[in-house]
Amino acid sequence: MTRSDGAAVQIRGYLDHLAVEQGASAHTLAAYRRDLEKYRLYLAESGVGDLGAVTESHVEEFRARLATADPDAGRRALAPSSVARALAAVRGLHRFATRDGVTRVDAAAAVTPPRPPRRLPKALPVDRIIAVIEAAGGTEVDTDPARLRDRAMLELLYATGARAAELVGLDVDDLDGLDLPGGGTVILRGKGGKERVVPVGRPACDAVGAYLVRARPALAVRGGPALFLNARGGRITRQSLWNVVSVSAERAAVGPDVSPHSFRHSFATHLLDGGADIRVVQELLGHASVTTTQVYTLVTVDTLREVWAECHPRAR
Template identity: 80%
Template sequence: MAGDAGVETAIRGYLDHLAVERGASPHTLAAYRRDLDRYRRHLSSVGVTDLAAVSESHVEGFRVALSTADPEAGREALASSSVARSLAAVRGLHRFLTRDGVTAVDAAAAVTPPSPAKRLPKAVPVDRMIAMIEAAGGTETDTEPARLRDRAMLELLYASGARAAELIGLDVDDLEGLDQPGGGSVILRGKGGKERIVPLGRPACDAVAAYLVRARPALSVKGGSGKGGPALFLNARGGRLTRQTLWNVVTTAARRAGLEGEVSPHSFRHSFATHLLDGGADIRVVQELLGHSSVTTTQIYTLVTVDTLREVWAECHPRAR
């Protein structure tokens, strides 16, 4: 490939490299082709037809163009995630060309993609959370194993802040002290196999204990699966519960409780953290309970709490308006 190779020739060479040497999927190649075609058109619009002539300012101009709406051309500004994806393709192209000696300098090396918009987690209000848990059933007079299981799962999700994968991965032996007056605890295995111990209050302990005594034995013999193995939460066939079943349990309970909008197992984790901070918990404690390796990850929940405080202040303070 000569140093004065056209942009299209360079793009084809890069895509061939991704397909043959990197084993990129057809879907990935198609996405990169679309992004790089957009880049080629941008360079052409500013008079650049030789990639050896591309400078950092050209790449930066492309980034700005992606983020800017052009009503006359009927073009809307792309979301930051789409801009980041396009820049990843462009940065990969220039890195490839520099490594192969087509260009002397990597013109895109210093152009960084935009940071993704910070999405604040949505916490379910305490009263709605309780209504959702109660909507699962599992009362003292309930004899339906699935309802007892569902109640235990939702109580445990809210009490521990467990991720969905952590909850369905629980074994019976991961629970301790369910019969203790002050509550018990659960061992959660998070990302990277890291373990943490999270305390459980009486409602969660009582719900899990009721499930273990009145529901799990019946579920464990379904489908001839014997004792059901070590898994804590079992499906109707006596095997370990799946993510999809957990999702269905959560969405069904949310619908019964009249909650609007999307509610997922992760909503319980968001609510767990936000309600702790609203109650005055130290962020370092919440970090440990959530299993975050860095407190920076946990700090997003403080933004939710600040927004809540601002709403209350705006509603109640005589000088807020």
């Protein structure tokens, strides 16, 4: 290995480590690969071909470059969240290289990512969530397999708070007890392959049951375990799920910015509004830390203010 291709080889080794040992998803690996390719090109422009020659100043300069526009080079400034993601990839790479003895010093250890502005999740009121679900179709008299599937997907999104990737990754065998009076359960596989079991209420169970009986057999032209299928019989994609949500939201006249994640935000916010313990919501969402879940408590401040204004004797 020459010094000119050392960084490329070291980056490939790190990505292999993420895939094999850490169980990183294909989406995460693709994002890290893009960010680390930018880093490799930057190092090459700086005359650095091996991670052992990288200094803290190189990493600091790379962070600054990502956040700064350069019209002459056709480069736009990245948002703080994108800079933070790229720097996370770089920090992980150097930490891995140091741990494995490829480098003696972790050049990125002291370089901190920018702090993105804290944005509140966009949660929809319950009536709007229901309107979007109903706009998908899939009624008792519906015979269109696509509409039955779309209704089942949206019901399950709201019932479980699943991420888009978790929902489209479901297999039929991940469902249990759909015919029970109190509802069933579903196994969701989150980040890093971590599994969690989430309850599924009666409306979602009924919608999924209708899809399994009246729609999936017509779509399953080539077999396979996937729960939600496209018109060709393959597993439905995240992009298709986004399209289903967008089209249904447009039909319901709810707004243009509704996404699968809107259902996840609404799931969490409505649980907290209903008095759910934040630790329970953390488990249902699959968050590793309750700190991540706490952002949803900020969304409920308006509800608290309304209750206070209605009930406190000195509110007026």
